[in-house]
Structures are given as structure tokens and as C-alpha cells.
Amino acid sequence: MPRPPTQRLTIRDIAQRAGVSESAVSLALNDRPGVSPATRERIRRLADQLGWRPSVAARALAGEGSATVGLVFARSISPLGVSSFFLQLMVGIQEALSHRGFGLLFQVVDGPDAECAAYRRMWAEHRVDGVLVVDPRLDDPRFEVLAELGLPAVVIGALTRSTNETEAESESDGGRLRVSQVWADDARAMAEIVDHLHELGHRRIVHIAGPAELAHTQRRVQSLRHEAERLGLVDARSIITDYSEDEGVAATVSVLAERVRPTAIVYDSDVQAVAALGAAAERRLSVPDDLSVVAWDDSVLCRSTRPRLAALVRDTVGFGRRAAEELLDLLDGGPAVTTEFDRPHLVPRGSIGPAPA
Known part of the structure; x- marks a missing residue:
């Protein structure tokens, strides 16, 4: 009898179908030694047929990442809810993440301190592999936290001079700050x-x-x-x-x-x-x-x-897509980079005319 559609497939289910122990299934699916090549291939083929996917929580506990990135907005929810820019940015981010099977953990908080606390909590709970950082600020406190945690990040927008100095100091002191940026002029x-x-x-x-x-x-x-x-x-x-x-x-x-x-x-x-x-x-x-x-x-x-x-x-959708792609590159072990995206250009319409006499 097939499993009810709401029941999640487990390693135990695969073990019962394959006639092997649960530990053998775990070793095979995590590509670890301890099972023969033939048994490994049989278990993997059966898992694919059954549509098995690894548990995010289990991957986090095993140190293999969460397949999720974080995005925290420290802004009032009211203007944010009607902002065309951020809605399109989110579409682009989701496009890139979905292509790689990554999820997005999105939060709205009431200020930079709450945003820093959110990063600490996400990282400590193994909920994200990296974060997208918006709205760079003057004397931005977030980068010190990112360096302390070793949390990979991509900044959407140009960094300030003081932030760039903080990044350089972190690298020269053996810090762990891994921050790329995607910006427009x-x-x-x-x-x-x-x-x-x-x-x-x-x-x-x-x-x-x-x-x-x-x-x-x-x-x-x-x-x-x-x-x-x-x-x-x-x-x-x-x-x-x-x-x-x-x-x-x-x-x-x-x-x-x-x-x-x-x-x-x-x-x-x-x-x-x-x-x-x-x-x-x-x-x-x-x-x-x-x-x-x-x-x-x-x-x-x-x-x-x-x-x-x-x-x-x-191209705001493309802007968000590029930022997410740069973060995925960081998570794949790539270097931190700075990327200038296409500059916004003025489209004159009916609301612009010659100055009145």
C-alpha cells in the first residue's frame, strides 16, 4: 500500500524497501565508506525513485549546510509592502535560489541591532548558509557581526568607505569576513x-x-x-x-x-x-x-x-538575481568579489517638461 501523501519519506522507509539497515542507507546517501559500490548504487537508485530528499535539519546537524539563505529588512513594514523595487528584487533572488534548490528565510525587523541579533540567531541555529544584506549604512554595525560569525554575505548596494576599511582590517587581521557586493552607480x-x-x-x-x-x-x-x-x-x-x-x-x-x-x-x-x-x-x-x-x-x-x-x-529582477548568484558562488567556495550592475537610466515621460517662465 502506498504511503499517505502527507507522510514524509524517511531513511527507515528506504531501508525497509531495500532490505538493508538504516545505517547502510545513511552511509550510501551521504557518500561515506562502509557499504559496497553495488549496494550504494541500489540504495541511491531506490531513493531517487521514491523521491527522497535530505532533511534540512539533519544536514545542518551533520555540518552540511541548510540550503537556505537569509534576508533581513530593517525597515518599516508599511513602505516596504508597496515598494516595487523590493518586490522585484525578491523575484530575482527567488529565481536564482530556486534554480539551485535553495530556500529563502525572510524577516522584517525594527532596526540594525535587531538585524544583527537575527544574524546571530540564524547562524547559531544552523538555519542559513549565508545572507543577503540590503541598505548599506554609514558606520554599519552589521559587518563586524558578519566577520565575527564568519557568515558569508552579499551586500546589495555600494559599501561606504568606512565599511570597506572595516573589511580590509578584518582580512589583514586574519578575520573571517567573506562579503561580496553588487552595486549600481x-x-x-x-x-x-x-x-x-x-x-x-x-x-x-x-x-x-x-x-x-x-x-x-x-x-x-x-x-x-x-x-x-x-x-x-x-x-x-x-x-x-x-x-x-x-x-x-x-x-x-x-x-x-x-x-x-x-x-x-x-x-x-x-x-x-x-x-x-x-x-x-x-x-x-x-x-x-x-x-x-x-x-x-x-x-x-x-x-x-x-x-x-x-x-x-x-533591471531590478536581474539585480536581485545577480546578488543571489554571487552568494551561491561564495557558498561554493568562490572568492569575494565586487560587481557593478547596470546603472539606472532616466526615461523622460509626461511628468517632465521645460521649466516655467
Whole structure:
């Protein structure tokens, strides 16, 4: 009689079918000495026919890994739940992991300290073989923990100078930090936006940015400042927010109420950029005749508004896929590497126009 479909196949089942001991099955399936080649081949063939797969817990206890990688987000769940960037990133990560039969352990926590605690717990419990690290920060505490644990990792995003120094120090001191990174040039992307707006006659540009502690926020802020100085823009500045719709709208209402308001606003969040269209309409401002609007990452939201939002476009699914592939390479014993992914490029749409006279 066949086993009920909800019952998990065990080594004992295989031993009974093969007419051998459970220890013989264990030795054969784990490619260890103690059984003859003929018996080993017979047991393996039977296991394949029955659809047997090794228990993740058993593999962990045997020191053979968990076939799982971790991904921890230290962000508020509300903006994260509607972020097109992170949803597409997850799709790419899952594609690469599924191809190799790896699982993904995903958690959302409330800050860097909780994220470090999650890494310690995952590693101590043999739940992950490595982790994907997002949102590199200034003076990032996570890399010291990764080095202490010897936990392989891939950073999605460029590391800060201080983090790179920490990595170098760890290697020179015989540390165990094994970190690759996959990054895109946010600074060049911001420069492209500013240059395009400048060519259209815009001189008053506001950047509604993300959290100040994130490295990519600082790169975008500094790039805007650098381009403004180069082009002689005396009224270009960044305003820090938490990526949420509420803070984006509040910042938009504030700058549009100024006596000399901006002629163009660049948003680090597509959700904030969409919400800003409503804030502009309430003040009877036309987009793009009175105000040009740019979203940092493209999404279906950007393509569904009227006018459609100009946005930075990138292969976010491919970005996530590449990061996961680099982590799998690390787990296969490969060296830590730094990989620059394709830079986001501006796609001008109906929300960008010449600066008002």
C-alpha cells in the first residue's frame, strides 16, 4: 500500500524497501565508506525513485549546510509592502535560489541591532548558509557581526568607505569576513537627472530623499550637491524622509508653499512621487507645465498616472538575481568579489517638461 501523501519519506522507509539497515542507507546517501559500490548504487537508485530528499535539519546537524539563505529588512513594514523595487528584487533572488534548490528565510525587523541579533540567531541555529544584506549604512554595525560569525554575505548596494576599511582590517587581521557586493552607480544616475532638468531650464530642484543613515541616500544627496555646484544652481537641495507616503506628501506641501517654489522635484520613492501629483493638483499646479516630477525607481504606479511619471529604469529582477548568484558562488567556495550592475537610466515621460517662465 502506498504511503499517505502527507507522510514524509524517511531513511527507515528506504531501508525497509531495500532490505538493508538504516545505517547502510545513511552511509550510501551521504557518500561515506562502509557499504559496497553495488549496494550504494541500489540504495541511491531506490531513493531517487521514491523521491527522497535530505532533511534540512539533519544536514545542518551533520555540518552540511541548510540550503537556505537569509534576508533581513530593517525597515518599516508599511513602505516596504508597496515598494516595487523590493518586490522585484525578491523575484530575482527567488529565481536564482530556486534554480539551485535553495530556500529563502525572510524577516522584517525594527532596526540594525535587531538585524544583527537575527544574524546571530540564524547562524547559531544552523538555519542559513549565508545572507543577503540590503541598505548599506554609514558606520554599519552589521559587518563586524558578519566577520565575527564568519557568515558569508552579499551586500546589495555600494559599501561606504568606512565599511570597506572595516573589511580590509578584518582580512589583514586574519578575520573571517567573506562579503561580496553588487552595486549600481546611484551618483551617476542622480547626475543624469540633474543634467536633464538643467537642459530643460530648471534651476530650482528639490530632492525628496530617503533616510539619512542609508549609504545610497548620502550618495544621491552628495551627487545633487556636486552637480548643483558644477552647474551653478543656487537653489538645489535634499529633504530627508522615511520613504513613507505621509512624509513625502508633507515635504511636498512644504516646498510648494514656499514663496519661490521649486520647478522640479526628484523623489527617492515611486509611492511618494505618485502621492505628490495629488499634492500639486490641490494647489492647482499643472504637471509638467508648473512642476516637473521624477521618481527614482520605475513601477506600474509610475506608468499608471496621468501624466505618466518620468522615472529611473533598471533591471531590478536581474539585480536581485545577480546578488543571489554571487552568494551561491561564495557558498561554493568562490572568492569575494565586487560587481557593478547596470546603472539606472532616466526615461523622460509626461511628468517632465521645460521649466516655467
